[in-house]
Amino acid sequence: MPGFSWNIVDDIRDMWSVPLILNAFRAGTVVAVIAAVVGWFMVVRRQSFAGHTLALVGFPGAAAAVWLGFGITGGYFATCLAAALVIALVPGGGRRGGGAESATIGTVQAFALATGMLFVALYRGFLGGPTSLLFGSFLGVSRRQVVALAVVGVVVLAVLAVVGRPLLFASVDPDVARAHGVPVRLLDVVFLVLLGATAAEVSQITGALLVFALLVLPPATAQLVSSRPGRGMAVAVLVGLATIWVALFVAVYSPYPIGFWVTTLSFGGYLLVALYRRVRPVSAR
């Protein structure tokens, strides 16, 4: 592939002629969309801590999958979904601002990182060590992996389309929602499972430690722009897509890892919008 020229259209054509990079763009697109939508609910529900834990738990899963010779995608999904169910079934687990549980969750996070490192050490031939699992890599996304990401992504969006409105009710106003017959407890569990699947998806691009670049920052940016639910989610998706596309483009030509670019771009975007809101506070949009 030729190097960077100022003709962006030619650059993109060159890039997409390489299957490895084209797959990265496809995977990044899927991941950015579901991370933005699920992340919007996560921010409203104040469950960022649970989201971070789920992503971290994916690390030992992926490392174990590599060590044992299974697909890395399966490793992420298996551990993230299992962890989501565990958090959901612990009484009060994953609930907003749970002060007493935060120590427990912190312990689980540390243990997840430790076991992940163990599996990495057991698998001696690991190219590049744990860096790509923790901080992301876009090389090596296979066609099968893209298909798996897309299938899970469609399922997550379909479930959200069905439960989205009662889920918003249960998130904003659980007592009244319960009085209106909304199954609040069941929706808590369903959302954690969706969050687990999303964390597993995002980890495969940004690495386990940097999931927030796509899971928190685009929805947080969108909430500064609009407090309407539909519009907020749409803005979050656009911000997420712009972030991942520009990050992939830059990462192809630069020696620095994708995780760095995704995080820096989404953080920069948030900062710009936040500064703009400082100057022009409009909350009625």
Place this chain on the structure above:
Amino acid sequence: MSDVLVEVRDAAVQLGGRTVWRHVDATVSAGEFVAILGPNGVGKSTLLKAILGLLPLSSGTITRGAGGADRDIGYLPQRRTFDASLRVRGVDVVRLGLDGDRWGLPLPGRRSRAANRRVHELVELVGATAYAHRPIGECSGGEQQRLLIAQALARRPRLLLLDEPLDSLDLPNQAAVAALIAQVCRTEGVAVIMVAHDVNPILPYLDRVIYLGRGGAATGTPADVITAPTLSALYGVPIEVLTTSDGRLVVVGQPEAPAHHTDRHA
């Protein structure tokens, strides 16, 4: 006014093995404004939840007449305020009260336009037009309470259950929200059962009060129930009811319940 919405007969509730109250009798008819009164921890919110059917009775019955079905009840639980960083608009919160329990996407169309009209109507009814499009976390306590009353009214209930809606409001806002609730009760014909810690802001509007004590409840008009003999008999200790020069009632000597307030913020 013989249209009975709620009938409580010799009801009792136990929480964690402790009897909260027993021998409670009360009737609420269409269009009435009724207050549940009593000292802290006596189980006022518990009575509201029992009427809603969220708590089982240990004995007695609570029957809800025609017009007292689940769909016909608007409920406003006791709460602190919405978090200041919650970026969901007041109108969205009101709209959730209308169709927030429906599955599927809210697609644009006739149903959606009708819902928007209803939300607009409700926002005007409670006088929240000026701030209903702001994120609800940025609204003051009084503004949030008005929006929540609009939410509770969304499905044209025949009965409103309000749990300390005046709590955490300053005095002018207490008077204004109390007047709003009375206006809804009179003009929309909605019966109101409201838990209150202080009877004074709503005293001019009340039809009846349910004064709760451990051994039972005294029900009737405020003038009949909030008297020294009735309350002394209810609590078994001498209680004085003083009337200030501006007509406010002060109840002196009522026993506060033991410190485990299981019904508060539960």
